[in-house]
Amino acid sequence: MKTKRLQLMIMATLFLGVNIGGASVAQGATLQNKNVVVAKKSTPKSTVSSTNVSKVNTTKKSSFRPLVTKPVAKPVAKTTSKSTATPTVAKPSAKPVNAAKPTTTAKTSVTTTAQKATTTGKATTATKPAGTAPKPVAKPVATSAKPIAQKPAASKQTTPKVVKTTEADSIKANTAVITRNKVGSVMTPATERIEHVPNVRVLLGSRSTDAKVTSTANMVVLNSNNGQVSTISANRGTSVGVQGGKIVVNGKAIDSVVTLKPANSDAPFLFEGKGYRGGLTLRANNGKMMVINSVPLEDYLYGVVPQEVVPSWPAAALEAQAVAARTYALHTMEQNKGKLYDVSNSTDHQVYSGVSGEYQATTNAVNKTKGVVMLYNQRPINALFHSDGGGYTEDSVNVWGNDIPYLKGVKDYSTGTSTSNWTVTTSRQALESKLNAASKGVGKLKSIQLTPLGNPGQQTSDRGVSGRIKSATFIGTSGKTTVDGDSLRSILGLKSTLFDFYVNHNPAKGTGKAYHNFTGNNDTVYIKGHGWGHGLGMSQWGAAEMAKRATPGDANYYQTILRHYYSGITLKKMY
Numbered sequence: 374m375k376t377k378r379l380q381l382m383i384m385a386t387l388f389l390g391v392n393i394g395g396a397s398v399a400q401g402a403t404l405q406n407k408n409v410v411v412a413k414k415s416t417p418k419s420t421v422s423s424t425n426v427s428k429v430n431t432t433k434k435s436s437f438r439p440l441v442t443k444p445v446a447k448p449v450a451k452t453t454s455k456s457t458a459t460p461t462v463a464k465p466s467a468k469p470v471n472a473a474k475p476t477t478t479a480k481t482s483v484t485t486t487a488q489k490a491t492t493t494g495k496a497t498t499a500t501k502p503a504g505t506a507p508k509p510v511a512k513p514v515a516t517s518a519k520p521i522a523q524k525p526a527a528s529k530q531t532t533p534k535v536v537k538t539t540e541a542d543s544i545k546a547n548t549a550v551i552t553r554n555k556v557g558s559v560m561t562p563a564t565e566r567i568e569h570v571p572n573v574r575v576l577l578g579s580r581s582t583d584a585k586v587t588s589t590a591n592m593v594v595l596n597s598n599n600g601q602v603s604t605i606s607a608n609r610g611t612s613v614g615v616q617g618g619k620i621v622v623n624g625k626a627i628d629s630v631v632t633l634k635p636a637n638s639d640a641p642f643l644f645e646g647k648g649y650r651g652g653l654t655l656r657a658n659n660g661k662m663m664v665i666n667s668v669p670l671e672d673y674l675y676g677v678v679p680q681e682v683v684p685s686w687p688a689a690a691l692e693a694q695a696v697a698a699r700t701y702a703l704h705t706m707e708q709n710k711g712k713l714y715d716v717s718n719s720t721d722h723q724v725y726s727g728v729s730g731e732y733q734a735t736t737n738a739v740n741k742t743k744g745v746v747m748l749y750n751q752r753p754i755n756a757l758f759h760s761d762g763g764g765y766t767e768d769s770v771n772v773w774g775n776d777i778p779y780l781k782g783v784k785d786y787s788t789g790t791s792t793s794n795w796t797v798t799t800s801r802q803a804l805e806s807k808l809n810a811a812s813k814g815v816g817k818l819k820s821i822q823l824t825p826l827g828n829p830g831q832q833t834s835d836r837g838v839s840g841r842i843k844s845a846t847f848i849g850t851s852g853k854t855t856v857d858g859d860s861l862r863s864i865l866g867l868k869s870t871l872f873d874f875y876v877n878h879n880p881a882k883g884t885g886k887a888y889h890n891f892t893g894n895n896d897t898v899y900i901k902g903h904g905w906g907h908g909l910g911m912s913q914w915g916a917a918e919m920a921k922r923a924t925p926g927d928a929n930y931y932q933t934i935l936r937h938y939y940s941g942i943t944l945k946k947m948y
Contacts, residue, residue, distance in 0.1 A: 569948065570669045570670050570671050570744075570948055571669075571670050571703075571706070572651065572667050572669055572670070573667075573668060573669075573670050573673045573702055573706060573715050573716060574654070574665050574666075574667050574713075574714040574715045574716075575665065575666045575667075575668060575673060575715070575716055575717070575718055575725055576663065576664070576665055576713075576714040576716070576717045576718065577644065577649075577664040577665065577666055577718055578663075578664055578718075579658065579661045579662065579663050579664065580661060580662055580664065581615065581660060581661050581662070582614070583612050583613065583614035583621075584612075584613055584614070584644065584645050584664070585610050585611065585612060585613075585643075585644075585645060585646075586610075586611045586613055586642060586643065586644055586653060587608060587609065587610050587611065587643045588605075588607060588608075588635045588640055588641070588642040588643065589607055589635075589640050590607050590635040590636050590640035591604055591605065591606060591607050591635070591636040591637075592604070592605040592607075592611070592633050592634060592635050592636065592642065593605075593633075593634050593636060594622055594627070594631060594632075594633055595631065595632040595633075595634065596630070596631060597628045597629060597630035597631075599632070602627055602628075602631075603622075604636075605623075605633070611623055611633070612624070613631075613633070613655055613662070614662060615655075615657045615660070615661060615662035618657050620655045620656070620657055620662065629656065629657045630654065630655070630656045631654070631655045632652055632653065632654045632655070632667070633653045633655070634651075634652035634653075635652070641727075641728045644664065644666075647726075647727055647728075647729055648727055648728035648729050649668065649676075649727040649728060650669070650672040650673075650675070650676075650727070650728060651666055651667050651668030651669060651672060651673075652666075652667050652668075653665070653666060653667075654667050656713060658713070663713065665714050666718075666727070670699065670702060670703070671699075671739060671740075671743060673702065673725065674695060674698055674699055674702075674739045675728075675731045675735070675736050675739055676725050676726050676727045676728065676729075676730045676731055677698050677702075677723045677724065677725050678691065678694050678695050678698055678735040678738060678739060679726075679730055679731060679732040679734075679735040680723075680724035680725065680726050680730050681694055681698060681723060681724060681758075681913070682694045682735070682913055682917070683917070684732040684734045684735050685734070686917045686920065687917065687920035687921050687923065688734070688737070688738060688920070688931075689916075689919075689920035689923050689927075689930040689931045689933075689934060690913075690916045690919070690934070691734060691735050691737075692738045692741055692742050692931035693911065693916050693920070693931040693934040693935050694735075694738070694758070694911075694913065694916070695735070695738045695741075695742045696742050696745050696746070696747060696756075696931065696935060696944070697747070697756040697758050697910070697911055697935070698723055698756075699739075699742070699745070699746060700746045700747040700753050700754055700756040701722075701723065701755065701756040701757070701758075702715070702723070703746060703753040704752075704753040704754060704755050704756065705722060707753065742931065743946075743948075744946045744947045744948040745944055745945070745946050745947075746944070746945055746946075746947050747935060747939055747942045747943070747944060748942060748943050748944075748945050749778065749779045749941065749942050749943070754779050754939065754942060755777065755780075756910060756911070756939065757780065757909045757910035757911075758910045758911040758912070758913055758938075759904075759905065759906025759907050759908055759909065759910065759911075759912060759913070760792055760904075760905040760906045760912070760913055760914060761785075761787045761789055761792035761793055761869075761904045761905040761906065761912055761913070761914040761915065762785030762787055762839075762904050762912030762914075762915050763785065763792075763793055763794075763839075763869060763871045763902070763903030763904020763905070763908070764784070764785055764787070764793070764829060764839070764871075764903055764904070765782055765783070765784055765785055765829035765830070765838070765839035765871075766781075766782050766783050766785055766839060766908050766909065766910070766912060766915075766938065767782045767837045767838060767839045767841050767907075767908040767909060768781050768782045768832075768838050769781075769909055771832065771838065771841065771843055772837070772841070772858075772859065772870075772907055772908065772909055773859075773909075778940065778941060779939045779940050779941055779942050780909050780910055780939070780940075781940045782829070782837065782838040782839045782908075783937060783938060783940070784829075785904075785912045785915040786912075786915045786918040786919050786922075787904075787912050787914035787915040787917075787918055788914075788918055789914045792868075792904065792905045792914055793903055793904065793914070794901075794902075794903055795868055795901075795902055795903070796880065796881065796899060796900065796901045796902070797865075797867065797899070797900040797902070798897065798898070798900075799897075799898050799900065800895070800896065800897060800898060801817075801818050801876075801891050801895075801896035801897075801898060803898075804865075805817065805818055805849075807864050807865060808847060808854070808856075808864065810864075811856075811860070811864045813847070813854045813856055813864070814849075814854075815848065815849030815850070815851055815852050815853055815854050816850035816851030816852070817849055817850040817893065818847060818848070818891050818896075819848050819849055819850065819890070819891055819893075820848045820889055820890045820891060821845060821846070821847055821848070821874055821876075821889040822835075822845065822846035822847075822848065822853075822889070823835060823836075823842065823845040823846070823873070823874070823887075823889060824836050825873060825886070825887040826840050826871075826872070826873040826887060827840065828840075837858075839871060839908060840871055841858060841869065841870040841871045841908055842858035842862075842870045842871075842872070843857065843858050844856065844858060845858070845861055858870035859907075865900070867900065867902060868902060868904065868905040868906070869902055869904040869905055869906060869907075869908060870908070871902055871903045871904050871908065872900050872901060872902030872903070873900070873901060873902075874887060874888070874889055874898060874899070874900055875887055875888050875898070875899040875900070875901060876888045876889060876890060876891055876892075876896055876897075876898055876899075877892065877896055877897055878899070880899055880901040910938055911934070911935070911938040911939065912938065915938070916938070919933070919934050919937070920934065932944055
């Protein structure tokens with residue numbers, strides 16, 4: 374019995390021991406599981422965290438790659454990326470807007486105001502498609518050179534819309550052609566290069582009164598034979614004027630031609646408080662003093678490009694303008710070799726503001742394209758440009774009568790609201806008064822003989838390939854008169870010759886059909902037009918729009934723009 378009890382006690386003890394051990398194991402397992410759970414919770418947290426970051430990165434990458442892998446199909450995506458690059462220079466945009474009256478003609482002066490209004494609109498237009506563009510714009514400014522990487526996300530939204538458009542297809546086809554032509558770095562055999570950057574002589578104006586010149590460096594005074602006459606100490610105000618057919622410096626008559634040149638070529642000088650690079654040549658001419666800035670071509674471009682475009686535009690547009698401005702200057706220099714100066718500082722040639730007009734973004738564009746020139750038959754072309762093509766540029770023969778092979782009408786991509794489309798409202802009486810003032814009066818107007826404005830690409834006897842007016846005939850009670858398009862634009866004070874008349878029918882409310890007959894009562898005349906400038910060569914707002922759609926990473930897209938607007942040209946790096 375005792376033996377059995379002992380056995381039972383031993384068994385019970387063993388049994389209880391097993392249970393206690395099991396509980397311990399279970400508890401340990403539970404704790405272990407808890408740790409596992411914690412680990413699992415912890416992991417998800419960190420996973421979520423890294424997932425978020427990963428997602429952001431992935432999004433950026435995924436949105437960027439498509440743009441790069443499908444540049445042709447989605448050139449517009451470039452818009453966003455380039456557009457981002459633009460804001461980098463957003464600071465200068467305030468001034469540029471004024472300067473953004475790009476035109477080789479007198480149009481520039483008028484463009485200033487328009488551009489101011491349009492600049493903001495333009496930038497907005499560029500970012501609108503992206504939807505989130507405004508955000509990236511702020512970032513790029515801070516990141517400066519790397520806005521492109523941030524913009525892709527916005528591009529993603531823009532792409533779908535643009536790819537469907539005809540414009541996108543057109544740009545795609547254009548880019549494909551350029552690619553086939555192997556556009557890339559521009560190379561020129563050493564034998565064809567210009568050894569040194571040439572100097573351009575810029576007429577700053579003529580005056581009969583004295584002026585003041587100063588420089589932070591010593592200035593040498595040279596006579597007409599380039600012989601040194603004297604030296605002017607740095608920061609010393611120097612008086613210059615004209616007297617008796619000679620230039621007078623600090624009260625001393627020296628020669629009919631005098632040049633003041635800073636001893637340090639990097640030091641700009643001030644003429645009447647405005648800074649310029651290079652040297653200052655003063656020439657006595659018919660009782661007045663011609664003031665000419667002789668400056669290296671590249672330095673000249675620093676002060677030209679920001680006056681002709683908006684510095685906050687995408688880099689490719691600024692680079693295209695730099696090449697066009699350089700080419701235009703070289704062409705004009707060849708034409709004016711025997712004259713007293715090469716170009717003026719106004720819209721008669723190219724607007725030039727010296728050092729005070731420079732911006733970093735445009736200076737970068739000039740440096741990036743240094744020495745690159747557009748040639749046709751191995752000569753610099755007359756690289757005309759204008760503010761806005763209004764949908765299509767024109768053949769030169771239809772504007773100025775000269776058939777220039779590289780100035781042909783092509784599709785323009787500008788979308789600037791105030792420059793691409795405009796309407797002027799006037800009256801029959803006012804129209805008659807303007808015709809009379811221009812010696813084109815025909816009495817009381819009855820009708821206008823003019824082919825209605827249609828789709829571009831098909832020219833008529835009185836309209837060019839873009840639809841610009843070549844001539845219009847006004848018929849009145851005392852006869853009729855035919856006025857050429859350029860004169861008509863001037864007489865009526867319009868932005869371009871791409872327009873039509875809508876007598877007593879507001880084109881904004883009607884079918885768009887033109888009306889050319891007058892009732893003889895209180896006729897209201899609506900003039901609806903497109904574009905700004907003569908329409909020859911490169912459309913600057915169009916170039917900006919193309920640049921916004923450039924493939925990210927395409928460092929030579931400016932060449933695509935130039936080859937689009939200037940037919941059959943070659944690009945050469947001359948120095």
